[in-house]
Amino acid sequence: MLTFHSEDTKKRQAKTELHAGELVAPFECPERVDIVIDRVRKVGLGEIRSPDAYGLDPVLAVHDRRYIEFLENACDDWAAAGFKGEPIPSIWPTRRLRDDVIPANIDGRIGYYALAAETSLCLGTFAAAQASKDIALSALDHVMRTGEPAFGLCRPPGHHAAVDQFGGYCFFNNAAIAAQHALNNGMKKVAILDIDFHHGNGTQDIFYERDDVLFLSLHGDPRDEFPYFLGFADETGRGKGEGFNVNYPLPSGTDYATWASTLDDAIQRIAAYQAEILIVSLGVDTFENDPISSFKLKSEDYIDCGRRLKALGIPTTFLLEGGYAVEEIGINTVNVLTGFEGT
Numbered sequence: 001m002l003t004f005h006s007e008d009t010k011k012r013q014a015k016t017e018l019h020a021g022e023l024v025a026p027f028e029c030p031e032r033v034d035i036v037i038d039r040v041r042k043v044g045l046g047e048i049r050s051p052d053a054y055g056l057d058p059v060l061a062v063h064d065r066r067y068i069e070f071l072e073n074a075c076d077d078w079a080a081a082g083f084k085g086e087p088i089p090s091i092w093p094t095r096r097l098r099d100d101v102i103p104a105n106i107d108g109r110i111g112y113y114a115l116a117a118e119t120s121l122c123l124g125t126f127a128a129a130q131a132s133k134d135i136a137l138s139a140l141d142h143v144m145r146t147g148e149p150a151f152g153l154c155r156p157p158g159h160h161a162a163v164d165q166f167g168g169y170c171f172f173n174n175a176a177i178a179a180q181h182a183l184n185n186g187m188k189k190v191a192i193l194d195i196d197f198h199h200g201n202g203t204q205d206i207f208y209e210r211d212d213v214l215f216l217s218l219h220g221d222p223r224d225e226f227p228y229f230l231g232f233a234d235e236t237g238r239g240k241g242e243g244f245n246v247n248y249p250l251p252s253g254t255d256y257a258t259w260a261s262t263l264d265d266a267i268q269r270i271a272a273y274q275a276e277i278l279i280v281s282l283g284v285d286t287f288e289n290d291p292i293s294s295f296k297l298k299s300e301d302y303i304d305c306g307r308r309l310k311a312l313g314i315p316t317t318f319l320l321e322g323g324y325a326v327e328e329i330g331i332n333t334v335n336v337l338t339g340f341e342g343t
């Protein structure tokens with residue numbers, strides 16, 4: 001299987017994450033890229049290719065222009081305001097506050113565009129996010145061109161990024177950008193399967209009223225897990241998107257047997273939808289030792305996961321999302337890919 005990779009994905013070198021009331025080193029660290037690409041090489045998964053540069057148009061097809069402009073300038077605006085630490089939001093347009101005003105003050109504007117406070121911004125974030133979406137687009141184009149599967153070693157991840165929101169370590173929604181690119185280039189029906197531990201709230205937000213993208217997500221029950229405020233089973237789409245959004249919230253402690261039978265239901269839905277292409281938001285924070293998650297999948301389970309996806313027989317693009325047990329992220333991610341290839 002072909003892998004798309006770029007060292008530019010490591011340009012985001014944030015120093016802080018707000019976690020349990022402390023500023024800690026971010027769980028979503030650049031080393032994740034090195035460990036995955038080392039594993040790709042070690043198992044001989046296949047050729048490793050640099051991405052093409054697609055510019056911002058595919059991003060603007062999915063995200064709000066003012067949001068992109070905010071992201072591009074946020075660090076400079078923050079420094080110009082005389083703030084010393086990394087840009088972190090501290091106020092949001094929550095209940096009975098207005099969200100039709102975009103503050104001129106960066107201290108307010110960052111909250112307008114932020115989903116959550118754990119994701120600091122920093123210089124290099126915008127460049128890394130650009131490299132990450134170029135990887136996703138390159139992988140998608142390869143799959144569309146050849147029908148062969150491809151792996152996009154995306155970093156930062158994307159599935160929490162909504163039309164005009166960053167957070168959950170995400171800035172550009174790589175999977176959504178790739179799906180829209182597929183639809184702009186001849187595809188009629190795309191399925192996005194999000195198997196990251198966390199609900200893909202951003203991807204759901206982007207396609208919620210659409211029937212040309214079927215979005216399915218298996219994830220920790222939002223009653224107990226981030227992002228808490230989206231990802232419930234009763235969110236099934238709106239308008240012509242009704243029935244094209246499928247959430248599978250699962251309890252803490254879910255093991256592979258339960259998870260895999262849920263996956264089988266999602267696979268049947270994708271088959272019934274007759275998707276022409278499948279994009280897998282491949283997070284491996286479902287792993288039993290993940291520091292911020294609570295499922296119990298074991299490394300060998302990811303091989304079987306890949307096998308089950310292969311059985312769908314649809315051209316598939318795998319895009320890396322989460323996975324914070326850094327030592328094992330390579331084995332767990334590549335196990336899905338080798339399982340898919342049957343090697």
Ligand SMILES: NCCCNCCCCCS
Nearest residue numbers: 019118168198226292322
């Ligand atoms: N401070 C621990 C909670 C982390 N909240 C964000 C989780 C983002 C996962 C991305 S896959």
Ligand SMILES: [Zn+2]
Nearest residue numbers: 196197198322
């Ligand atoms: Zn996650």
